[in-house]
Amino acid sequence: MQPGARLQAAIEVLAEILNRHRPAAQALSDWGRAHRFAGSGDRAAIGNIVFDALRKRNSLSFLMGAETPRALALGVLAHAWGEAAEVIDAMCAGGRAPEPLSEAERAGLIAALDPDAPDWVRGNYPEWMADEFRAAFGAEAVAQGAALAERAPVDVRVNTLKADRAKVMKALREYAPEETPFSPVGVRVPVRARHHKAPKIEADAAHGKGWFEVQDEGSQIAALLAGAGPRHQVADVCAGAGGKTLALAAQMENTGQIYAYDADKTRLRPIFERLKRAGARNVQVLPAGNESALEELRERMDIVFVDAPCSGSGAWRRRPDAKWRLSPQALEKRHAEQRAVLAQSAPLVKPGGWLVYVTCSVLPSENDAQAAWFLAEYSDFAPVPLAQVWRETLSASFPGSAATGNGDSLLLTPASHGTDGFFIAILQRSA
Template identity: 50%
Template sequence: MRLGGRLAAAIEVLEDIGRRHRPVADALKDWGLSHRFAGGGDRAAIGNIVYDALRHKRSAGWLLGEDTPRAVGFGALLLEWGQTAQSLNDALDGDKFAPPLLSATEMQTIAGRRLADAPPAVRADIPDWCEPLFERAFGEAWVGEGAALATRPPLDIRVNTLQADRARVLKELADTGAQATRIAPLGIRIPPIDGDGRHPNVQVEPAFQKGWFEVQDEGSQIAATLAGAEAGMQVLDFCAGAGGKTLALSAAMDNRGQIFAHDAEKARLAPIFDRIRRSENRNVQVVTKPVELAPLSNHMDIVLVDAPCTGSGTWRRRPDAKWRLTQRQLDARKGEQSAILDAARAYVKPGGLLVYITCSVFSEENDEQIAAFRERNSRFVPVDHRALWDRYFPGHEAATRIGAGGDISLSPALSGTDGFYFCAMRNVS
């Protein structure tokens, strides 16, 4: 397929997403199943256009003066693919599978607009209703932070020190462009792709099958490291999900001590069993029933709450979620977070830590949630987060924000990671 056919297909997928309000991955999968003639390279390029269009929906639509699937599809190529209006028309001209060329009116609109002149929420590529949330979280830097959440993400992996070291994994992945991460000591990064490229499928690598590494964003790795799990500790991962942080904590403990992996929804835990077997994490117990949790009360050195959240910090990877999010959903997540914190505190022993993490950038889910929890639970006191950061990541002071109330924030513009929030509170009772 030439660029014209790929763009037409991307517009078709974008129309399907808008019409049926469905996740982008589902829409792309269905398109592929109904167009089996498209090769792997074509499907990757179409997916790139769709994801770019969703990341830049506001700015791409603004350039063409409307937010139709056609407009944001063309706009994505202008913003991410190094195309100009004229080069696009030249590339599409004569391609019978291409959408109609840019009209004279569209060409004039594009020529007369500079993204620097667009409204702030357009430059940040966020919904209008999220503007005050970003201002509250980032202050004067909010437009740049929003724009950074609309960029293409890298592919990050964490070396499993139970099986390998970073030098060994870097050697295995040398042909992928992999490099050591800037902050996380066990991280490896494959840079963002360009144009119609695609990331390598690292999960088919023999090194992955042997358990040498796991796919995990550098920000998630940093949060797991900051939790401070050490050999011999008793740790409860209260919202373990698929187990990414559970495995990172287990490796940090060198398989000594005990980690209990729990999640209120058993289905989320399903992937953890294969991951444990592959990585040889032997100090993890999966706990699903309340009766199994009861003996852990007041006994845990660390209780990790990787709370369900809006996922606003992951919008680079899940841009369709940005446009589906509503205030009602945010309020629902806040209620869940509050209830989970109140439940998790019961398992922290005196002197132990309650660690709260989200992959959100919103204050409502982060520092405001912690402030409300502390009003209800004065015996939990934040640790010195500046000292904590300097202990694990010396020399990287500029890569994070340390909150006045005691917390740590990461973001694409500041840290080069997904957006994450971290707060560790000690039980001083």
């Protein structure tokens, strides 16, 4: 496909996403099935235009003076990819290319973002979240939001039950891997050039052998800080597909017992194949949605790991369309779900044990506010300072939290730590 045809295709996919409110991945997949002549390079370039347009939707529409699919796609080429206006002009000519540029579009291609533009425009987050971002980051709100609007690398966690980091680095050498800066079991494949798709790491033979799992470094850190070790009794009460369950199993060296539970059987279904591939034998998967199975664990758990349902705002680099689908009503629903799962989990913690509360969110209402609610409701729990846990667990200097808080919790972000956004609070039950 010619560059102009790729641009037109991206405009059409964006129209499906913005006008019909379809998930980006689904819209791109449907376009690919309907246009089988498009090669993998074409699909990668089209997908990158679409996802970069969604990542930077606010700033691009501000610069281009419109929020149409066409304006966003043109804006990506000029303002995210650095293409010259003359090059973009040449793309809009003939064949399957878009219509020629208007004078207003030409002006938008060379416009500069006003430093006095609203924070939510420069930071590329929804306007209705402006108060949340200010509460979380203060004067850093724009920088933190902007980092969530960039592309993310591919991180993998070495499965120490079967391999070590050197072995995985060697297996993935064609991708120019790097060691992650914080996690001792992490390997990172850097962001590739704008036209290239992220490599399909999971298609590698080393993944099939169970040597590694794709997992963001922030998620790895959350599992590491939980402090799970040999012979511990652990409940992972929002296990989902089992990413953190697998991490905990490796930390425990296949000893002790992990009870993996999720309220949704569809989310839980992939865990069985993943456990088998990883060689994790210390995990008992509880029946999905069977709360009585959890009740049997009452006051028996050294660690209760709560990866709570949340907005997913910490993963906007990977799922940028999600930030525009989120609504205040949906966020309120998440708040209720978080309190419900915390209330369900508290009785499982034995005296002296830990409840580890984690979200993939940067929003204070899902993070510190929920931890504060929990501590007010459950007076026999107290926060464990994260700086202390970090030093004891990772043997490295504490990098500090991205959030303005009291230091008892930790917020990891792309801008501050190079990870997805992850919140971690450790709450200990009195002995």
